[in-house]
Amino acid sequence: MPGFIIDPADIPPYLLAGGRSSRMGANKAFALLGGERLLTRIAARIGQQQKIPVALNADSDWPDTVGLRLVPDIIPGKLGPLAGVLTAIRDATVKHPHASHIVTVPIDSPFFPSDLVGRLAQAIVSRDEIAIAASLSRDHPVFGLWPVSIADDLEIWLLKDDKRRVRDFLARHTVRTVDFATIQTLIGPLDPFFNINTPDDLIAAERWLAALEQTP
Numbered sequence: 585m586p587g588f589i590i591d592p593a594d595i596p597p598y599l600l601a602g603g604r605s606s607r608m609g610a611n612k613a614f615a616l617l618g619g620e621r622l623l624t625r626i627a628a629r630i631g632q633q634q635k636i637p638v639a640l641n642a643d644s645d646w647p648d649t650v651g652l653r654l655v656p657d658i659i660p661g662k663l664g665p666l667a668g669v670l671t672a673i674r675d676a677t678v679k680h681p682h683a684s685h686i687v688t689v690p691i692d693s694p695f696f697p698s699d700l701v702g703r704l705a706q707a708i709v710s711r712d713e714i715a716i717a718a719s720l721s722r723d724h725p726v727f728g729l730w731p732v733s734i735a736d737d738l739e740i741w742l743l744k745d746d747k748r749r750v751r752d753f754l755a756r757h758t759v760r761t762v763d764f765a766t767i768q769t770l771i772g773p774l775d776p777f778f779n780i781n782t783p784d785d786l787i788a789a790e791r792w793l794a795a796l797e798q799t800p
């Protein structure tokens with residue numbers, strides 16, 4: 585079936601980095617993986633899939649945006665990743681008025697698939713649908729295509745729902761879930777959405793990176 589989105593590379597990309605990094609104990613965007621900051625590494629990885637420059641959704645006093653356009657949350661209080669999604673949609677409505685969707689990726693998952701946006705876009709069959717990634721039977725809604733048409737509903741939900749469970753918001757909309765396979769490496773199968781929350785996760789990520797580099 586032909587998809588609704590004609591060119592996935594035209595979807596405006598937003599890097600979600602507005603979290604607290606509380607489990608890491610320091611801003612994980614600046615943590616080094618393979619000698620490179622996660623911020624630089626992940627911006628490049630999503631940037632290579634998209635024609636529109638990546639925007640950085642992060643605090644207004646962010647120390648170094650590495651040249652990315654900074655878009656701070658429009659609702660204060662660190663209300664979670666969906667506050668970043670709302671911010672991105674509102675920004676895109678102004679900066680990219682023809683976009684039907686935006687794409688978000690988190691700051692802490694360095695191995696996400698190089699065909700992420702294309703596969704998510706393929707799953708969308710009409711204007712108001714959300715597409716999110718999944719692997720190993722788990723959903724990863726921070727990796728999502730979000731229709732700009734959900735903005736008002738998302739804003740009301742963020743302000744009114746105290747629990748702010750992402751799955752509760754998704755239940756209000758049509759969601760296409762796209763499953764991605766694990767990556768075979770010399771040390772076993774890698775979840776492409778492995779995410780770095782703690783210092784131990786960062787050590788594990790170094791091992792995965794080395795294994796990927798050694799895998800033919």
Ligand SMILES: Nc1nc2c(ncn2[C@@H]2O[C@H](COP(=O)(O)OP(=O)(O)OP(=O)(O)O)[C@@H](O)[C@H]2O)c(=O)[nH]1
Pocket residue numbers: 600601602603604605606607608641642657661662663664665666667668669689690691692726779781
């Ligand atoms: N814009 C925005 N992004 C957020 C917010 N909370 C989390 N995120 C982002 O959502 C993604 C997944 O969040 P987590 O893995 O929990 O990261 P975190 O919140 O920084 O880390 P913890 O404090 O340890 O939970 C990361 O890219 C975060 O930067 C928020 O309030 N606003």
Ligand SMILES: [Mg+2]
Pocket residue numbers: 690692779780781
């Ligand atoms: Mg995380």
